[in-house]
Amino acid sequence: MTVHGAVKPGYEGVREAFGDIIEATTGGAAFSVFRDGAPVVELWGGSAADGVPWTEDTRAVLFSGTKGVVATILAILTAQGKLDPDERVTRYWPEFALAGKEDVPVSQVLSHTVGLPYVEPDLPMLDNAANANALAAQRPLWTPGTKVAYHALTYGYLATELARRVTGEDLGTLVRELLAEPHGLDLRLGTPPTVPVATLRRAPGYRISTFLQDEERRRIVERMYRGLLDSGDSMNSPEYRGATLAAGGAVGTATAMARLYDLLRSGKLVPDEVLAQATRTWSEGIDAINDRPLRFGLGFELADPIGTYGPADADPAAFGHSGAGGGRHGAWPTRGLSFSFVTNELQAEDVDHRASSLLEALHEAV
Structure with a gap:
């Protein structure tokens, strides 16, 4: 399959690495890189759906890449004085005090240490309010702040409710008003069915939590993800894309995401001190459920021992957020770089080297 787009001189190795990805894929992908405010890599190829080529404007579901978008919104609210990571959650959300959570700070919710990785009752996944209410009443699995474990879906319910309590708005509205519209980003949280989006497909053998071998904790993982990634019908449904699921429902282009991180890195969205606060280490260690090495800021993933953000x-100081199936979005702030890899072919983490190969080629180029 043909690679489309262009790279600036010196980035030819990135194009070669992307060509290898497109040659091997059954779907499509795009890779965008900005350096000091200007695009230096814009590449795309493959198919967005059966018989539909991937184009420069093809949008894809970002899955947990959404968490980086939401972390950006929360950093903006912090800069506006509406949210304080050191304050107790109950200052903004009094009902959260139930079941021994009265002293939990906002930072523990955002750094995946609060101990609420799944919702106890079996509630509709797309209902933000019902799931948030249930989590407010729920007892944590551990003393908040003592363990770190990725809150795959519940991060979104908790962040959505916090944002609503301090602004009166849902996160979809905030993404539109604070990011997409003022900065011309093709990015949505809550996507109408009339907006074309690449069709997601699972590569043969796709599975989640590839670091995990314990079958008892595997059942916890299944409870966390609620079967979302088990079926193309679920993750491709207009209802899923239309719901404002802050843990994984945003839709955007690679260019929009790379530009977002460029704006964030360069201080155009929040002051330097707020970004420094959001991207310093707030939690790190081996995931208490998934056995994967983790390092988090306030909603952002940070450079980790397994090279999620490059060599x-x-x-x-790298930060960003990855997404299920292979998406990778973030910034190398000390190098003035931001990047985004989006794809519609989900591959298991232990066999997926696509984004890593692109970041290695990018590292060699700079």
Whole structure:
């Protein structure tokens, strides 16, 4: 399949790495890189759906790449004085005090240490309010702040309710009003069915939590994800894309996401001190449920021991958020770089080297 787009001189190795990805894929992908405010890599190829080629404007579901978008919104609200990571959640959301959570700070919710990785009752996944209410009443699995474990879906319910309590708005509205419209980003949280989006497909053998071998904790993971990634029908449904699921429902282009991180890195969205607060280490260690090495800021993933954000010497200050199936979005702030890899072919983490190969080629180029 043909690779489309262009790279600036010096980035030819990135194009070669992307060509290898497109040659091997059964779907499509795009990779965008900005350096100091200007695009230096814009590549795309493959198919967005059967018989539909991937184009420069093809949008894809970002899955947990959405969490980086939401973390950006929360950083903006912090800069506006509406949200304080050091304050107790109950200052904004009094009902959260139930079941021993009265002293939990906002930072523990955002850094995946609050101990609420799933919702106890079996509620509709797309109902933000019902799930938030249930979590407010729920007892944590551990003393908040003592363990870190990825809150795959519940991060979204908790962040949505916090944002609503301090602004009166849902996160879809905030993404539109604070990010998409003022900065011309093709990015949505809550996508109408009339907006074309690439069709997601699972690669053969796709599975989640590939670091996990314990079958008892595997059942916890299944409870966390609620079967969302088990079926193309579920993750491709207009209802899923239309719901404002802050943990994984945003839709956007690679260019929009790379530009978002460029704006964030360069201080155009929040002051430097707020970004520094959001991207310093708030939690790290081995995931208490998934056995995967983790390192989090306030909603952002940070450079980790397994190279999620490139080679070890690429940028120790790297931050962003990855997404199920292979998406990778973030910034190398000390190098003035931001990037986004989007795809509609979901591959298991232990066999997926696509984004890593692109970041290695990018590192060699700079």
